[in-house]
Amino acid sequence: MANITGQTQIANLDIEDGRSGGGSRSQDSPRPPIFISFVQKLFGEFVGTFSLVFAGCSAIVVNDTYGKPVTLPGIALTWGLTVMVMTYSIGHISGAHFNPAITIALASSRKFPLKQVPGYIAAQVLGSTLAIESLRLLFNLNNNGCSLKGAIYVGTHPSSSNTASFVVEFIATFNLLFVISAVATDKRANRSFAGLAIGATVVLDILFGGYVYRKPL
Structure with a gap:
């Protein structure tokens, strides 16, 4: 028995x-669970940051070089959609930071290992730098960010005072970090919509902050 x-x-x-x-x-x-090495995380950050900067900045270059066919809403959507797509594609690998500010904020709140911060920032800087260099070669831009075809400057410059620009940048960055902290780090949130919420926040930030900048003469 x-x-x-x-x-x-x-x-x-x-x-x-x-x-x-x-x-x-x-x-x-x-x-x-499949073990994800630190090298894979760095590669994910590199790919995501490269894709984000390349897509977003190429939309700006195309808009200013070919008669503004994209417009500001189109530029905002390009950045926001790229963030959303990359978040859903790479978020499960690296966390989809794509921004040193996000990496530092998560590390300071103990949501991310502090020892991995230098590697993440290096991958993000390398990805964004190579993206800009790729755009410079594709669109024949000189070292000052000007198009060699039409002498069009593709950078931005504050349209009002530096103080007003600082305030707008502060609010936009706060909105982005607040949403990321709310939907990506809080266990009570529905994380399946994290990419959509973060991408939409990027679109909103560019829509209300984009007109603060103008192209210098």
Whole structure:
């Protein structure tokens, strides 16, 4: 009787552990999580940052070089959609920071390992730098950010005082970091919509902050 009871308990433990009574793992049992190395995380940050900067800045270059066909809403959508797509594509690998400010903010709030911050920032800076260099070669831009075809400056300059520009930048950055902290780090939030919420925030930030800047003469 004791032997039967012991076998029954072992069988129950096997079932709860996702295994059959013979000790083999059933087909429906979850597989162990895949180990993601730090190198893979850095590569994910590099790819995501490169894609973000390349797509967003190329929209600005195309808009200013070819008669403003993209317009500010189009530029805002380009940045926001790229953030959303990259977040859903790479978020499960690296966390989809794509910005040193996000990496530092998460590390300061103990949501991210401090020892990984230098590597993340290096990958982000490298990705953004190569993206800009790619645009410079593709659109024949000189070192001052001007188009060699039409002498069009593709950078931005504050249209009002530096103080007003600082305030707008502060508010836009606060909005972005607030949404990221709310939807990506809080366990009570529905993380399946994190990419959509963060991408929409980027669109809103550019829409209300884009007109603060103008192209210098």
